[in-house]
Amino acid sequence: MKEQKIKTPMYGKEKMGRLVKWFFGLPLIFVLYFTVSLIMPTAASGSRQVMVLNIISYMVFIMATVIVITRFLGFPFRKMVNESGYFNYGFFLVGLVTMFILGAGTTFVWMAFRPESFKFTMGPGFALDALLSLVLVVCAAFLEEVLCRSYIAYFRNDSMETRPRFKLIYCLASATVFTVFHFQNPEVSGSKAIYSMVFYFIMGFAMMAITLKTKGIEAALGIHIANNLVNAWLFTYPDAALSTNAVFTHYDNIGPLMLVQAVLCILASSFAVFASSRKVVDE
Numbered sequence: 001m002k003e004q005k006i007k008t009p010m011y012g013k014e015k016m017g018r019l020v021k022w023f024f025g026l027p028l029i030f031v032l033y034f035t036v037s038l039i040m041p042t043a044a045s046g047s048r049q050v051m052v053l054n055i056i057s058y059m060v061f062i063m064a065t066v067i068v069i070t071r072f073l074g075f076p077f078r079k080m081v082n083e084s085g086y087f088n089y090g091f092f093l094v095g096l097v098t099m100f101i102l103g104a105g106t107t108f109v110w111m112a113f114r115p116e117s118f119k120f121t122m123g124p125g126f127a128l129d130a131l132l133s134l135v136l137v138v139c140a141a142f143l144e145e146v147l148c149r150s151y152i153a154y155f156r157n158d159s160m161e162t163r164p165r166f167k168l169i170y171c172l173a174s175a176t177v178f179t180v181f182h183f184q185n186p187e188v189s190g191s192k193a194i195y196s197m198v199f200y201f202i203m204g205f206a207m208m209a210i211t212l213k214t215k216g217i218e219a220a221l222g223i224h225i226a227n228n229l230v231n232a233w234l235f236t237y238p239d240a241a242l243s244t245n246a247v248f249t250h251y252d253n254i255g256p257l258m259l260v261q262a263v264l265c266i267l268a269s270s271f272a273v274f275a276s277s278r279k280v281v282d283e
Contacts, residue, residue, distance in 0.1 A: 029068055029147060047243045048125070051132045054242065058139035065146065080150035082216030083160050091214050091273060095222030098272040102265040103230035107250070110261065117252035121236075122245060129245035133232040136242070141224040145217040148178040149208055160215050171208040178204030185241040192254040199262050203227075206270045219273040223266065 069075045078085050111118045152174050153160040161170050179200040182188055187196045207220035231237070236246035237253035 029065055029151075047245065048129060048132065050242065051129070051136050051244075055132070055136050055139060058136065058143060062139065062143050065143065069146075069151070075151075075154050080146060080154055080217075082218060084215075088214070088216050088218045091216065091219035091276065092222040094273050094276045095210070095219040095269055096226045097222075099223040099226035099265060099269040100230060102268055103227055103262075104234055106261050106265060107230065107235050110257075111248070111250075114252065118235075118248045118250055120247065121249040122247045126245050126247075130233055133242075133244045134229065137225055137228040137232055141221055141228060144178070144181060145207070145211075145221045145224060148174050148181060148204060149211040149217050149220055152177065152208065153211055161212060162215075167209070167212055170212065171205045174208035174211075175201045175204035178207070186239045187237075187241070187254055195254055195256065195259045199259055202263050203266050206266050210270055210273050213274060214277050219277075223269045223273075226269075227262075227265075 066077055069080070070077050082088055150160075152170055161167065179197055182196075182200050185196070187193070188200075207223065210220045210223070211217050231240065232242075232244045232246060234246055235248050235250045235253075236244050237250045239254065
């Protein structure tokens, strides 16, 4: 009697190459992202409700992303945060503190020279709004760093890419995905969209370089969170993707001067992380 063959799953890890899984998994994750985004209503009663609903959506999407990465793609999610499997708080704090000081400090200098571009707009309930925006910023930044940095860094094998001749390719890929990820933001439209797109591309490139250097997303995550918190807490702007109860509203935010300021802050924060990583190696 002929032995009956048992078919293996079409997308089993042993039957699908990493290359195919990666290219199939990335659009799958994007589809999940836009599907979960539909949970958000087109209108809500106030920015506080919008933030709460956004937090819920991001948490749902983070769980869906973890399932796709670990179950479907078979990637080691814990190692995707750091090669060692443990969160490096040192790199995280260097990125967070440096970027927050630079972002807030340079904008205050800008306000001193052009006070007509700023208006004090902080409303009641600032403490609660600041807490909600903190949770939202952390969720959004973590998700984007996993997808735009770790996911790409783990393209070939179960460790982050370290080959020098491939680093430029990986940084360009990360910058492109990070820019595309922000196409739905309001500031990426109109005559000044090019400034926002260039900023996102440079930020994505720098964050990937940091991730490959430190073998983890902690420093990039810290810079990302700090950059968004400056906008959420101190200086919001009219075309922000999410309106928050910030202290000031900056009415001349998008333009060449903003691009120069933002890029300098990103580069300076990146150099601070690189310097701290060299000290760790020396020790």
